[in-house]
Amino acid sequence: MKKYIYKILFTFLIMFGLTGCYTVLWNPNGNLPVNNTNNEDEVFYPVVYYGDYYDYYNTPWWENITPSGQTVYKKERSSAGTLIRNNNGGRGSTPRTVLNTPPPARDINNTNTSNTNTNSRTSSSNQSNGNRVETTNSGNNSSSRSGNSNNSLRNNNGSRNTNGRR
Amino acid sequence: MKISNFFSPRIIIFLAVIFCFGTVSFAQNAVDALRLGESGLGFDARALGMGNSYIGLSDGSGAAFFNPAGWGLLKSIEFTGGLNYNSFNNNTTFFGNNSSYSNSATRLSNLSIALPFPTVRGSMVFAVSYHTTKDFTGALKFDGYNGTNTSMIQDLNSSVYYDNNNNPYNIPFDLYLTGATFLNLPNEQFQTNLNGHLNQSGTILESGSLHNWTFSGAIEASKNLFLGLNLNFISGSYNNNNSYYEDDTHGIYSNQYLGNGDSSTYGFQTFYLNRVLNWDLSGWNLKFGLLYQIQNKARIGFTIQFPKTYTVKESYTVNGYSQFSVGRYDLNSSDYSDNVKYDIVTPYELGAGLSYNLEGLILSGQATLIDYTQLKFDNADGLGTDYVNKQNKYIKDYLRSVLNFNIGAEYTFPLVGLRLRAGYFVKPSPYQGDPFSFGKQYITGGVGFLTGGNAEFDVAYAHGWWDTYGDNYGPYTINNTVVAVSRTYQTIKDNRIILSMTYRF
Numbered sequence: 001m002k003k004y005i006y007k008i009l010f011t012f013l014i015m016f017g018l019t020g021c022y023t024v025l026w027n028p029n030g031n032l033p034v035n036n037t038n039n040e041d042e043v044f045y046p047v048v049y050y051g052d053y054y055d056y057y058n059t060p061w062w063e064n065i066t067p068s069g070q071t072v073y074k075k076e077r078s079s080a081g082t083l084i085r086n087n088n089g090g091r092g093s094t095p096r097t098v099l100n101t102p103p104p105a106r107d108i109n110n111t112n113t114s115n116t117n118t119n120s121r122t123s124s125s126n127q128s129n130g131n132r133v134e135t136t137n138s139g140n141n142s143s144s145r146s147g148n149s150n151n152s153l154r155n156n157n158g159s160r161n162t163n164g165r166r
Numbered sequence: 167m168k169i170s171n172f173f174s175p176r177i178i179i180f181l182a183v184i185f186c187f188g189t190v191s192f193a194q195n196a197v198d199a200l201r202l203g204e205s206g207l208g209f210d211a212r213a214l215g216m217g218n219s220y221i222g223l224s225d226g227s228g229a230a231f232f233n234p235a236g237w238g239l240l241k242s243i244e245f246t247g248g249l250n251y252n253s254f255n256n257n258t259t260f261f262g263n264n265s266s267y268s269n270s271a272t273r274l275s276n277l278s279i280a281l282p283f284p285t286v287r288g289s290m291v292f293a294v295s296y297h298t299t300k301d302f303t304g305a306l307k308f309d310g311y312n313g314t315n316t317s318m319i320q321d322l323n324s325s326v327y328y329d330n331n332n333n334p335y336n337i338p339f340d341l342y343l344t345g346a347t348f349l350n351l352p353n354e355q356f357q358t359n360l361n362g363h364l365n366q367s368g369t370i371l372e373s374g375s376l377h378n379w380t381f382s383g384a385i386e387a388s389k390n391l392f393l394g395l396n397l398n399f400i401s402g403s404y405n406n407n408n409s410y411y412e413d414d415t416h417g418i419y420s421n422q423y424l425g426n427g428d429s430s431t432y433g434f435q436t437f438y439l440n441r442v443l444n445w446d447l448s449g450w451n452l453k454f455g456l457l458y459q460i461q462n463k464a465r466i467g468f469t470i471q472f473p474k475t476y477t478v479k480e481s482y483t484v485n486g487y488s489q490f491s492v493g494r495y496d497l498n499s500s501d502y503s504d505n506v507k508y509d510i511v512t513p514y515e516l517g518a519g520l521s522y523n524l525e526g527l528i529l530s531g532q533a534t535l536i537d538y539t540q541l542k543f544d545n546a547d548g549l550g551t552d553y554v555n556k557q558n559k560y561i562k563d564y565l566r567s568v569l570n571f572n573i574g575a576e577y578t579f580p581l582v583g584l585r586l587r588a589g590y591f592v593k594p595s596p597y598q599g600d601p602f603s604f605g606k607q608y609i610t611g612g613v614g615f616l617t618g619g620n621a622e623f624d625v626a627y628a629h630g631w632w633d634t635y636g637d638n639y640g641p642y643t644i645n646n647t648v649v650a651v652s653r654t655y656q657t658i659k660d661n662r663i664i665l666s667m668t669y670r671f
Contacts, residue, residue, distance in 0.1 A: 022388045023288025033286040042390065043462050044225075044239075049526035051580030052619045056670060057225065060241040062284045064671065 032062045196561050199541045200596060201404065202447070202476050203512045206300025206376065207608075208232070209248060209275040211624035211666040215612020216574025217589020219530040221467040221519030224457060226668060227278045230295040230380045233467045233519070234394030235457035237291040238384035240282050244293075248666030250275035252301045255659040260366070261310030269305035269371055273298055275664055280382075288386035295380040302404050304372035306636070308654045315362035316651040317412055319343050319437055321639035326354045337502065341488035341495045343437060345425025359424050360434070365415040366638065366652060374404035376447065390460075396453040400474065404445040410638065412437040420491065433491025442483040449476035451512075464522045467532075471515035473540075480506050506548030513540035519572075528576045530589075537567035538596040568594040574610070583616035587626070595634075606632045608660075622668045630660035 026033050047054035210228030213220035220228050224236025227246040253270040278295035323338045334354065338344045344356035377400070384394030413436050414420065424431035451474035457467040484502035488495050519532030539562050546554045574589030588611050595604035612626035638652040 022391075023290050023386050024286040025290060026284035026286055033284055041461055042459070044459060044465065044523055046462060047580075049523075049580055050578050052583050052616055053578060053580070055619055056242070056616060056622065057239075058241060060284070061243050061282065061671060 026062075032065075033060075195557055196541070196564060198478075199510050199543065199557075199561060200538070200565075201302070202376075202474070202478075202510050203536075203538060203541045204593070204596065205515070205536075206298075207628065207662060208299060209250060209297040209664065209666075211248060211612060211626040211664040212576075212587070212614060214610055214626035214628055214662065214664050215587030215589060215614070215624065216528075216530055216576055217572045217591045217608070217610050219519060219521075219532045219572035219574035219589055219591065221455075221469055221517045221532045221534075222457070222465050222521040223519070223528070223530055224455070224467060227276065227280065227293075227295060227666075229384070229394065229455075230276075230278060230293065230297060230378070230382055230396055231299060233455040233457055233469050233517075234382050234396040234453055235384055235392040235455035235467065237280060237293050237382050237394050238289045238386050238392030238457070239459075240280050240291050240293075241289075242282070242670035244278070244280040244668060244670045246276060246278045246295075246666060246668045248275040248664055249273075250298060250301070251663040252303050253661040254303045254305055255661075256305050256307070257657045257659075258306060258308045259655045260308035260653075261312055263308075263310040265307040265309055267305040267307035267369060269303050269373070271301060271303045271373065271375070273301075273375060275666065278380075285386075288389075289392065290385045291383070293380075293382040295378070295382065297378055297380065298375050299378050299400075300376040300402075302372050302374040302376075304370070306370040306654065306656065307368070308638075309365075309367035311365045311415065312652055313363060314651055316640070316642075317360060317362045317364050318366070318410060318439065318639050318652070319360055319412060320358070320362070323355045323358060324353055326356075335501075337439070337484075337486065337497060340497055340501070341437065341486065342428070342430045342490065343424055343434070343488055345423075345428050345431065347426065357426060359422060359426070360419070363416060363418050364412040364437075366410075366412055368408065368410035368638070370409075371407045372405065374402060374445070376400060376402035384455075390458060392455075392457045392459075394455045394457070396455075398451050398453065398474075400447065400449040400451070400476065402445075402447040404443070404447065406441075406443040408439075408441045408443075410439045410441075430492065430495075431490070434488070435491065436489040437486070438488075439484070439486040442481075442485075444481040444483075446479040446481075447476055449474055451475065462523065464520065467517075467519045469515075469517040471517070473514060474512040475544075476510045476512070477545075478508055478510060480508070482506075504548065506546070508546040508549055508554070509544040511542050511544050513537050526578050526580065530572075530574045530576075532572045534570040534572075535567065536570065536596075538565040539567065541565065564598055565596050566598045568596055570594070576614075585612075585614035585616075587612035587614070595632075603633045606630055606660075620670055622670075624664075624666045624668070626662075626664045628660075628662040630658075630662075632658055634658065 043054070043058055045053050045057045050057075207214060208218060208228070208231040210220065210226070210231060212226065213228040213232060216223070218232075220232040222233075224233035225239040226236070227244065229236035249272065251270070251272045253268065255266065255268045258265045258267070276295060276297035278293060278297065280291055280293035283290040283292070319338050322336060323344055326334045326336050328334055334348050334356075336356070338358065339346075339356045343360060344358040347357040349355055349357055379399040379401075381397045382394060384392055387393045414434055419434040421433070423429070424434055452472040453469060454472070455467065455469045457465055459465045482504055483499060484497065485499050486497040513536055515534055515536050517532060517534040519530065521528055521530040541561050542558045543549075543554045570591065570593045572589065572591035574587065576585055576587045578585045590607070590609050592608075593606040594602070597604070608628045608630040610626060610628040612624060614622055614624045616622045633656065635653050635655050637650060638654070640651040641648050641653070642651060643649075
C-alpha cells in the first residue's frame, strides 16, 4: 500500500511541479486572459471543417463572461486563417471592411421630401440632437450598423464573418 | 485412452478446473481473476462509436477512462451524463444439442463535471466523474446427454472434507449419491455405483458491474504537450447464479443401489446443485496519460494504467438435492457455503494511440499491451496460502500477454453539426493457445449531433462476437493428455448501446 501512496504523491508532484514550465494560471486580480490557443495552425477542429464545433471545442468558458470593470481582449485571427475559411467556406475572398462611423442619428435637415411631414413632427422633441451632424448619407444605413461589434459576429444567415470569430 | 477408464484404480489424475465459465470449483481460480483483470468497454458514446480508439483523441469526458491527459484539451466547463444498455446472447453446443440464452441490463453509464482553470498560457483542468467501466452481464444454457462414464456427482465425490470428529463427508455422500463406505485408495472418495451416462443441463446467469469515482487533473506541461492523471476509486458487485442438473433420462439407475446395500440410494432420478456467488468489490488505481498535439493535424497519446487492486468480499452459497424413487434428500447449505475475502491485483496496461485529422475526417488507432500473467491473488483471508500460490502459478502457466487493437473514424458535417462514426476493435483471448476467434471482436458505429452550439447528443452501438468454451467439471489429464468431459462450446453475441449528452458552457 505504501508504495502506491508514494507513486501517487510522486506523480502529483511531477504533474504540478511542471506547471511552472508552461502553464500560467490567471491571476484573479488582473483581467481575464485571452484565448491563447485559437491560432489556426494549432486548432484541431477548424471552423471550415467543423462549423459550430469550433466554438464547442476552442472557446474558453471565461471568454463568455465579462465581470464588471474588466475587459476581455480578443486575440486577432491570423490572415492565413481568414483566407483558408474564405476559400473553402464560400464567404468571399476579399476581406470585409468595417466602417467606423458615429452612431446613427436622424438629420432633420437632410431628410427627403417623402419624410418631411414626419420629421417636422419630431424635430421639436429632438432639439438637443440638432447639433449632432450626420456625416453619412442615407444609403449607408446598413454599414453604419456594422460599427456594433456584436452584430458583426454573424451574417443574416447565421454564418460567421471572417472578422467576427472569437 | 478410453474415458471409461477414468475411475479405475490405475488412473491418475484429476483436475485443473481452470478454463471454466461457471466452474464447479468451490474456490477461486483464474476465471475469477480474469473477470476483474479484463477491462470493460467504458462509458463514452463518442469513443465507443469510434471503436474505443480514443487514447489519441480524448478531448472530453472519455478522458476519465481512456487518457487523462485529454482533459487538458478542454476549454469549457463540461457536464456529461449517459445511459448504457447491454444485451448478451450465448448460443451453446453441448453434446450435439444447441441452446440459446440471453441476459440484458440497463444502467447509468456516467455523470461527470470538468472545470478548466482560466490560464494566461497553457491549460489546467480538474474533473470528477462517476462512471460504469464494466458490465458483467452474461448468460449460459446447456442441455445434453453425456454418454461418458463421468458426471458432476463423481467429480464432487473426489473432494472430501472432514468434520470436527474427523469423519469424512462431501456433497454426494450427504445426498445419498454414494454408499457410506469410504475408500482411501487411490484417491479419497466414497463408494458409488454411479458411472456417468446422465443427461446434464443447466443455466448460468451473471450480473453486476464495476463503477469508478474518478478524480482527474491535467495540465499543459509544454506547448501542446498535455499530462494527466486519473485517480480511480472502484466499487461494484458481481453475481453468478449457477443451476445444474443431472438426470437419469435413460433409466440406467432406476433399479439400482448407488451405495452397496444402502436402501436409501435406490432408484436415482435427479441431482440438482445450485451455486450462488456474490462479490462485493472495492478497489483503486491510477492512470497516467500523455498527449501531444502535432499542430492542427494529429494527436499522439500514451497511457500507463497502474495495477488495480480489488478487494473481493465473497459470499458463496451452495444448495442442492437428490431425487430417488424412494424420496428426496436436501443439502444442508451451511455445510458448503462460506464467506472469504481476498485481493485480486490486475496487471499494468500500456497504451498508445494516434489520431489524424484529414479535413473533417478523423482517423484514429491505438494498441494496448496487457500481460495477464501478472494477474494475481493476494492477501487472502479464509483461503490457504498453498491454494493461493497454486492459483497464481496456474495464472502464470496458462495465461499470456496480449495486444489489443482499436481503430475508428469520425466525419463531421459542419453545416448541420452532425457526426458519423465507425470503428472496430479486438481483444485477443488471454488464454495461451486460444485461436483468434476466441478474441472479443467488436464493430461499432455512432452518431453525434451538436445543437445550440453547447449541447451534444451522442449515441453509439457496438456489436461484439467471440467463441469460448467452459467445463462443468474437469477437464481431466490422462497420460499427459487433457480430455474435456462436460464442455459447453459457446458462440457469444454482445450488443451495446450508449446514449450520452454533453453540455459545455
